[in-house]
Amino acid sequence: MAKSRLGGLQAVTANDLRSGAVVFMRRDGSWTDDVRLADAAQDPVEVERLIELARSGRNATLVVDPVLIEVAAEATGVAPIRLREKIRAAGPTVTFDS
Amino acid sequence: MSTPEAQPMLWRDGRFVEDDWRFADDSTPLPDGGKLAVSKVRFLADRSTLITRSDGIAIALASGEALGEIENDLERLEMIALHFPRYADGRNYSTARILRDRLRFNGEIRARGDVLRDQITFMIRAGFSAFEVSHPGTQVALRDGRIGSIRHHYQPSSIDGGFEASGYVWRRLSNRA
Amino acid sequence: MYRYDEFDSAFVLERVAEFRDQVARRLNGELTEDQFKPLRLMNGVYLQLHAYMLRVAIPYGVLSSRQLRKLAYIARRYDRDYGHFTTRQNIQFNWIKLAEMPDILAELAEVEMHAIQTSGNCIRNVTADHFAGAAADEVIDPRPYAEILRQWSSLHPEFTFLPRKFKIAVTGSPHDRAAIQVHDIGLEAKRDSAGRVRFAVWVGGGQGRTPMIAKKIRDDLPESELLAYCEAILRVYNLEGRRDNKYKARIKILVHEKGLDDLADDVELEFASIRGKSLDLPAAEIAKIEAYFAPPPFDELPASSAIYDVAVRTDPEFAAFARQNLAPHKINGYSIVTISLKPIGAPPGDATSAQMEAIADIAARYSFDEIRVTHEQNLVLPHVRLDDLPVVYAMLASTGLATPNAGLVTDIIACPGLDYCSLANARSIPVAQRISERFADSSRQSDIGELKIKISGCINACGHHHVGHIGILGVDRKGEEFYQITLGGSADENCAIGEIVGPGFSADQIVDAIEQIVATYLELRDSPRERFIDVYRRVGVKPFQESLYVNA
Ligand code: SF4
Numbered sequence: 001m002a003k004s005r006l007g008g009l010q011a012v013t014a015n016d017l018r019s020g021a022v023v024f025m026r027r028d029g030s031w032t033d034d035v036r037l038a039d040a041a042q043d044p045v046e047v048e049r050l051i052e053l054a055r056s057g058r059n060a061t062l063v064v065d066p067v068l069i070e071v072a073a074e075a076t077g078v079a080p081i082r083l084r085e086k087i088r089a090a091g092p093t094v095t096f097d098s
Numbered sequence: 099m100s101t102p103e104a105q106p107m108l109w110r111d112g113r114f115v116e117d118d119w120r121f122a123d124d125s126t127p128l129p130d131g132g133k134l135a136v137s138k139v140r141f142l143a144d145r146s147t148l149i150t151r152s153d154g155i156a157i158a159l160a161s162g163e164a165l166g167e168i169e170n171d172l173e174r175l176e177m178i179a180l181h182f183p184r185y186a187d188g189r190n191y192s193t194a195r196i197l198r199d200r201l202r203f204n205g206e207i208r209a210r211g212d213v214l215r216d217q218i219t220f221m222i223r224a225g226f227s228a229f230e231v232s233h234p235g236t237q238v239a240l241r242d243g244r245i246g247s248i249r250h251h252y253q254p255s256s257i258d259g260g261f262e263a264s265g266y267v268w269r270r271l272s273n274r275a
Numbered sequence: 276m277y278r279y280d281e282f283d284s285a286f287v288l289e290r291v292a293e294f295r296d297q298v299a300r301r302l303n304g305e306l307t308e309d310q311f312k313p314l315r316l317m318n319g320v321y322l323q324l325h326a327y328m329l330r331v332a333i334p335y336g337v338l339s340s341r342q343l344r345k346l347a348y349i350a351r352r353y354d355r356d357y358g359h360f361t362t363r364q365n366i367q368f369n370w371i372k373l374a375e376m377p378d379i380l381a382e383l384a385e386v387e388m389h390a391i392q393t394s395g396n397c398i399r400n401v402t403a404d405h406f407a408g409a410a411a412d413e414v415i416d417p418r419p420y421a422e423i424l425r426q427w428s429s430l431h432p433e434f435t436f437l438p439r440k441f442k443i444a445v446t447g448s449p450h451d452r453a454a455i456q457v458h459d460i461g462l463e464a465k466r467d468s469a470g471r472v473r474f475a476v477w478v479g480g481g482q483g484r485t486p487m488i489a490k491k492i493r494d495d496l497p498e499s500e501l502l503a504y505c506e507a508i509l510r511v512y513n514l515e516g517r518r519d520n521k522y523k524a525r526i527k528i529l530v531h532e533k534g535l536d537d538l539a540d541d542v543e544l545e546f547a548s549i550r551g552k553s554l555d556l557p558a559a560e561i562a563k564i565e566a567y568f569a570p571p572p573f574d575e576l577p578a579s580s581a582i583y584d585v586a587v588r589t590d591p592e593f594a595a596f597a598r599q600n601l602a603p604h605k606i607n608g609y610s611i612v613t614i615s616l617k618p619i620g621a622p623p624g625d626a627t628s629a630q631m632e633a634i635a636d637i638a639a640r641y642s643f644d645e646i647r648v649t650h651e652q653n654l655v656l657p658h659v660r661l662d663d664l665p666v667v668y669a670m671l672a673s674t675g676l677a678t679p680n681a682g683l684v685t686d687i688i689a690c691p692g693l694d695y696c697s698l699a700n701a702r703s704i705p706v707a708q709r710i711s712e713r714f715a716d717s718s719r720q721s722d723i724g725e726l727k728i729k730i731s732g733c734i735n736a737c738g739h740h741h742v743g744h745i746g747i748l749g750v751d752r753k754g755e756e757f758y759q760i761t762l763g764g765s766a767d768e769n770c771a772i773g774e775i776v777g778p779g780f781s782a783d784q785i786v787d788a789i790e791q792i793v794a795t796y797l798e799l800r801d802s803p804r805e806r807f808i809d810v811y812r813r814v815g816v817k818p819f820q821e822s823l824y825v826n827a
Contacts (some may be wrong), residue, residue, distance in 0.1 A: 021326060061304040162514055188437060188513060191513070199548065247292055251432075254287070
């Protein structure tokens, strides 16, 4: 199961169903596009609660593919650790303008 | 993956009908009467008794199971059931077309397993004529006539009859799906 | 070019309506994501890292000005004002909202376009030589056959749930610009001694995890039997292709495991029951399709142009462009212009709405309204008069579209990689940008000569790295981006899969490594006429390895 396979501090991310935008979950089950405002947990029971909440009924028509990602707690808030998740949170590292 | 399952219902000739076939497994003794469908293995094992039955026999094939050993018995069969373990496993579309086009099988070709509304038009065009449907949304859509919104087809298929579309020889138009 | 008739329009509108219904069912919860995903994929809608991506089919890479303007409009109205041309001659929009997809498909239908079969385990958008109908070396125009294949493969009832995706490419020239030997089916149209059209049929080529070069299964297929024979191949593949492992599911693995001869026997058996029936192509039907691809009303012109010659003599920048980005046309007084979408330091294959509109205008005025998309992620104006080239060049230059680097070291193919793609292991675009900047100097580029660098962000090989003269594959090594280099690949008629040169390089090292390989080539070549790929074929991988890992 998703449960604490990752070990450290974790948060839930997904894509918004209608727009596809990257979103992160808060403790109350609401979604934000700002990773810093995501709620993270380390305690396996709390982590499990977060992902269960993300997969629960009403989210099926709000978001797609909720998953847990490893995060760090920084002064500014939650921050992703892996490059892939950093890019998801911040957008492509290249921009197109000519 | 797991589509919620309802009681399977049989769709044939544009409506849900009572299933008149029994599917026997490979080990229990064969019932005395009634229309009976068996696996290819069982058919080949019990062929001599099966072909003497008067109530109709059918063979149920797994996905991609070869037709080789039963080709010569096709005219004894009233029905062939082809199984879709997952809707994305498309081997039995080809099997149905071979049955219709090359082997000239005229009996019922039935789709079983993961039969969903968005694939039924393809199945009909590949030669299927009956559908065992367990998916609730598909049952409703069939009942409400909300299947198959595409009538223009770019290739001949196994149920063409006379529907040749204007334009090019390879095109076809269905009356309704 | 091909124009929709009522049948085509009705078909596409039915499809738009169907997808509108499917999207509505997903948004209202009737469809779960598991049920919806395959349906959206069949309309080219992916969920990528940041957003939904829509891949629009550009059949065999042929566009009219009106279509290109519509793509520009979609980019501006529904996306972030740019689009990305892909190695499949398609265009991708990276920032589309699901709720707006049905409207976009309706917009596309207005200009005879759609997104059908740009994804999924079906027969994908058929590709062809991007110089079709224009190239001086062309024997037969492949577009009519590509169009017939496009129609036949559209929502084919039997082949929509294949073991894996299936790609067909067609060329009509002995010099293969369509990379037919790395396709599931590659077709070369040619003439037999009696002048009749015959196809050489190649099967089982592909890239990805297990790259393979296709094998020739028929050399003499009559044109009337094209669809019947393809249907026979597809049927055998559908029944026998592996479904237990998605990395072994392409037809190349079936060819490899079964052997070409056994496969050919099975195909012939099916073919025998299909041929001569409803899939047979009567000559009159082929002719009807061919009429759509009749040559535009070319002027009768002399083979040379004084205006062009003067411009070459007096304008060194134009001369550089002419040397690199023009190809010989079959008609006297005309030329084929490659518009590089690889300005120095920019993401390969991207074009802004304004650029697309500028190109549409130029094509309308100077290229009989036609534009082509190449699998090398560039655009082409197929029919420009030599007399008009200086003006066309100036117009291109004014929107940043006159980079004179077609076929050179900075004309890099790169897939979207980890900046966009949810399957990626590493970024591709920034590597391409840095290589491009390193080799920015145009006299240095032309001194190096033809050199094809191709970059993929994972083993799926959308960036065609296996067939790059220099291929770069991004891998994930313990959370860090690493890049593996292959050398000696080639996608043309001398098709070859590149050889891995040695251990990979970090993101910091990769550009230096490429520069080292180029330096080694320059030392080894006999003369500037000996291209990188020629040297590689002469000396092999060894000298490159030695210079690359000298301090290792
Ligand atoms: S090669 Fe990999 S990373 Fe690049 S686009 Fe294809 S799947 Fe994505």
